[in-house]
Amino acid sequence: MELFSDYHIISIGLALVMLGVASVIDVWKREIHDYFWIVFGVIGFLLIFLSPDLMSDLLTLGFALIIAPIVIIMWRIGFFGGADAFALIALAVIAPMATLSENPITPFTTLSNAVLLFVIPFIINVLRNTIAQIKGENIFEGFDETTGRKIIAVLMGYRAKNPKFGFSIEKTKKGKKKLNLKLHHAENQDFCTKSDTWITPGIPYLLLITGGFLIQIFYGDIILGRFLGL
Template structure:
């Protein structure tokens, strides 16, 4: 049920870039009601109570703008439906799905770096017109790229006193408008729900990647 919820939610998020809160409330409520079909509900309720310690944490992250409300509600619903569930012998905590998702975030970072390296090998001046330090250019290469026709992306380019600069300020996931200006440095607006789904699949099959490294 939890995996179905995340997969459908990810598809809708990619398609519409918006998921109504009722979606998560519906799945979370249905998952909670199913517990009462079990004759021994106390252990399930205890697990849910422990798993829900993630709720204030993800709401705080949402308010900071690091990811959207749908991502926060997805993790809360997941804590109700499948608290700390794993089919492996490795440990799992209320934060396992989220920590696994953070590791998966390095996939789009790697894609950005490869994309920029290819552009550089083609002798494209990706920082034409910019006056920036090497450090800020390296950061830009990791978090984004110069898009010819951006779509579902956020601009990381700004103009200060007639000079182009890289904007490394955190983009609020819900308040920031998508960039439509051509030939602009952007950071992809990747639905974080995809990473959460991947993180949950890893949790089911392997457990907590980071925690297992420390334990072993």
């Protein structure tokens, strides 16, 4: 059993393989079959029986699965897709509360770290719109909107000539273009195919989850770390 004395390292490796493969599929196809998570989840659950401290790790697994109902509710509301929810649940099974750091973590650390990384798409949208303005493009041509809503649109998305994997955030009302800034359900709305229109990108959130997990492994919880001064 010496081979399995480093059970936690093996579980972290399995989790990283799962997230790496899933991230590639998500970027490529924006769709991951449920069986993918089931297979990895089952492997992760069976792996725990190789742990030298089985009862302790089973208790940790049970505690980590507190995240399951939370992410399912978030999925149903539309904050992210089912694949993202299943990824977080599978992570809780494969590598519950896993970290190589001595900093504190919680069952929600990967998710909270990923949420903080969510600022990156906003920065990209602002840069994209700024570059378009510098090039002389009138990105709000034909729109009848307030400055405040235009600022929100610049953060949320951009005017795409040939949109791909994005959701439309514009509509026509009484013959005038308006911004539609409501929450778009991650799974119930089709991607926009109309050219030269404002969209909010369909972000492959699995990339952010992978980043959040890597931060958890090597640093811990960003929010807790800042709160505790770590």
